[in-house]
Amino acid sequence: MKLQELQELPNTRGRSVDYQKLAFDYERHADQDTDPPARHPVVVVGAGPVGLALAIDLAQQNVPVVLLDNDCTLSTGSRAICFAKRTLEVFDRLGCGQRMTDKGVSWNVGKVFFKNDQIYSFNLLPEAGHERPAFINLQQYYVEGYLAERAAGLPLIDLRWNNKVVDVEQQADHALLTIETPEGNYQIAAGYVAACDGSRSNLRQLLGQESKGRIFKDRFLIADVKMKLDSPAPGRPKAGERLLGGQRGHEVPSVGAQGFPAERWFWFDPEFHPNQSVLLHMQPDNVWRIDFQLGWDADPEQEKKPENIMPRVKALLANSAMKDAQFELEWASVYTFACLRMDSFRHGRVLFAGDSAHGVSPFGARGANSGVQDAENLAWKLAAVVRGDAPDALLDSYASEREYAADENIRNSTRATDFITPKSEVSRLFRDAVLELAKRHGFARTLVNSGRLSVPSTLHGSPLNTADTDVFDSQLVPGAPAADAPITRADGSAGWLLRELNPAGFSALVFGDGNGGDDLAERSARAVAEADPAVKVVRIALNSAHALATQRYDARPGTVYLLRPDHHVCARWRQPDTRAIRTALDHALAKA
């Protein structure tokens, strides 16, 4: 089938599309008959979640993009299933966040068990006033399917299936790619190349680079089982209801229909799987993700066999309301993992994003989520450089900012892994001591680490930040991602702060409506407009409807937050003048 035909599918069938079964057509492109090679400003390699997100983002910013994929299918198997609030906010900007959230299972709460007892529970989004939940669980093939459908609606995206890069030649102002197709090789001159081609990145190998770090000696079994139940999967949002301080974002059901709630459950040393850990997640379509630690000595070939998986699953279900339920195995995989990254995410004209650049353990859901954040960091910078609005040096900040974020993710992931799979006797001794103490002592619960779940990095020390000169009592320092809050629009309708921002350029949050005799907000808004009329000014009146926004941004009349196109704060002031804003904008574009 053709990519564009994807858009027709959901409307013509009553049930969900099986994205795993779709095969897309290789089509000959005019570039294959062009000499000298056709030149394109940006080529993205790999049409997984990262490459698709990047291509959509670029197209939304009016940059034509060639997207190459070495096969002709979307994800096989559910693979990455936990998509974080920040990723959903990126998907919102890309025009498909609502669809993901509607289909996904929303959750905020994680519970940790030691043997048979619950020892710890955490709420990843304990405060109201956010449109999106802390997480949704959604099979990777849906995420890729929805992204691919969105891409199909953007004429600036030129997706070429069965196009495999087999050579890269770095030139002064482009990279010459040699591409293998079923009809032979051809070449493209790419202004920039984004390598989003996964953990075994072909581009990385072609450039003679490697991803280095720690390999963990342990094996895990992922079993995705489909329960045969009558009741529909929970996790659907209800209509937003008004609560004190603003509308509630997402309704997360407290108890699922199938006996386990829509929560993340993690067991250390449970009776049904002694001496190892088990992780349970609910997915849409009555599918459950069960992740069994097996130990290093397990035989992957044996463990992959359904007859060996089924008893493990039955043992888990034996003590639940699902003990008599029929189920079938939907997907299984035995895996090991490593925490590693490339030394540099930029090599000349080639920029690495997602698993090609870095890898983490799955505990913490920091793989796909950080990859999507790489993509959004890279998209606006590539767009600005390609348009000539910023120097090439802006792309160096992509590398430094995302290397910083990768280190944070690797640090969190490594710590969780060391706790979950202790690698020495003494490490195991302290781990078990923490778990024992956690039954009765609150302090020990803070040490229990079953995965510190993905949150976006605050880009402290980024060269694009303008340091504070005014005093703020707010976490939203330069480098932090903008926080959501309920807002009331000028026409009186209810909305969300993040949705008001520029989806493809800089924004300025200007607090205060100018009513009540002060003109501080007016002066700030004028200063922004004079500095650069392309910056979208979002006015937030300081009234009771905006109590949460006022608090989260520590806003006063005239307060301005300057936000990059990826909605990270790059500067903030109490009362900026035109020059300060212009300087901060230049700084955020690596012009100064």
Add this chain to the structure above:
Amino acid sequence: MNLITTPNLDAPDDFYEALIEAHQGLPTEASHAFNARLVLVLANHIGALAVLREAFAAAQRA
């Protein structure tokens, strides 16, 4: 705050006796587990990471 390494125990001999008594009759493995829990409880009481790092260093020099 710095790690206190000058004498600070109310009753040194009583403390030492109590510590050994707490281990009395425990198999070695259980003693190790007890010590691990004890370290965690005391570390929480101290709280400050800088002081705890000084304590690690002091213990290493022994």
